[in-house]
Amino acid sequence: METKKPKVSIIMLNYNTEDYTIQALESMKGTDYDNYEIILVDNGSNENSIKKLKKSLGKYKKVIYKEISPNRGVGGGFKAGVPEASNPDYILFINNDIKITQNNWLNTFIETAKNNVGIVGCKLLYPDGTLQHAGGKINFLKPHFTMHIGIHDNPEKEIYNKVIDVDYVTGAAMLIKTEIIKQLNGFEDLFLPMYYEDSDFCIRAKKLGYTIKYTHRVRIIHFESPTTKKATSAYFTYVTTKNKILFLxxxxxxxxxxxxxxxxxxxxxxxxxxxxxxxxxxxxLWNIKNLNLIIKKRNERKELHMGFVAN
Known part of the structure; x- marks a missing residue:
């Protein structure tokens, strides 16, 4: 008797980028893994974006559609999608600005997520074929303490073509055991609207004893942040600085x-x-105003171990 494959719920957000969303859904149609569903959360888009998106959804039979408003940021949007999941073994958070290039991508993700592996990321590529990253390392002794591995490098180098332990993978594509999401209640809400919530989640998962893996066998094209490209420079500076300090x-x-x-x-x-x-x-100033809450949340976490400091 054939063993039933684990159930996977894929959660994807749309925020006024319906063309990317439709492209991503189209690229998933050849997926050769049957036991999955796609939960598409519209995260406060305008009426035109929603109308165009809903008009296209009839072509994608595995999609469960949900609208929320106002926009809840990345973490809040993903959290809104979790209750719609149909008792999955794994939840795959994936950006809408991606393109799947392999039919066996989801099966390969699941094969990597065995034993005590809690989170799996993959080889993310820029549209020009260069490496976006192969997971990441955290080193608080470095000015840029979250370091994407291999950014803008040749993805065919041997170092990027093996399954390895990493400190974090990004929310562009991260497969997570559902039990971890339940234990941690998803991404930390304070990282609204975006940035650092994924690496923070990985740190908390490692404290629970789970390992985080990067697999080279899944390759996904990531067009990277079409939403944030529309943001002003001042706003981008504020959000990234706020969440960098919060993460620390x-x-x-x-x-x-x-x-x-x-x-x-x-x-x-x-x-x-x-x-x-x-x-x-x-x-x-935002971090100073919220310092009491931040300290409270910090005290709820176990002390970080030295494994996060690179040799």
Whole structure:
């Protein structure tokens, strides 16, 4: 008797980028893994985007459609999709600005997620074929402490063509055991609207004892952030700085405070010289105003282990 394959619920968000969403759904039609569903959450789009999207959905039989408003950010949008899932073994968070290039992609994801593997990411490629990243490492001693592995490199190099343990994978495509999402209640809400919520989630999963894997056997084209490209430079500076500081306050071991303080001083100077000082200080102020809540959440987490500091 054939063993039933694990159920996978794919959650995808749309926010005024319906052309990307339709392209992503179209690229999934050849998927040779049967036991899956797609939960498409419209995250507060305008009427024209919703109308165009809904007009196309009849072609995709596995899609469950849900609308939420106003926009809840990345983490909130994914959380809204989770209750719609039909008792899955795994949930795959995936961006809508992607293109699937292999029919066996989902089966390969599942094959990698065995034993105590909690989260699996894949080889993400830019449209020109260069490597976007192969998972990531966290090193609080570095100015850029979350480091994508292999960015803009040749994806065919041997180092990127093996299954390896990583510190995080990004929400562009991350397969997660459903039990972890239940234990952690999804992404941290404070990372509204986006950025760092995926790497923070991976850190918390590792604290529970799960491993995080990158697999080279799944290759996905990622067009990368069409929504954020529409954002103003000032807003982008505010959001990324706010969530970078938040990530550090939630996760960084206290012994790294001196070196991080030096890094932040130079970061402040950089943004001021670029004319983005107002956005930078607004981000700092947000973290100060919410410091009591951040400390409370930090205290609920176990102390980070040295495994997050690169050799």
């Amino acid at each position: 306050l939630l996760n960084m071991p206290l012994k790294y405070i001196p070196i991080r303080t030096i890094y932040e001083f130079f970061s402040m100077i950089k943004w001021v010289l670029r004319g983005q000082g107002k956005s930078y200080f607004k981000a700092v």
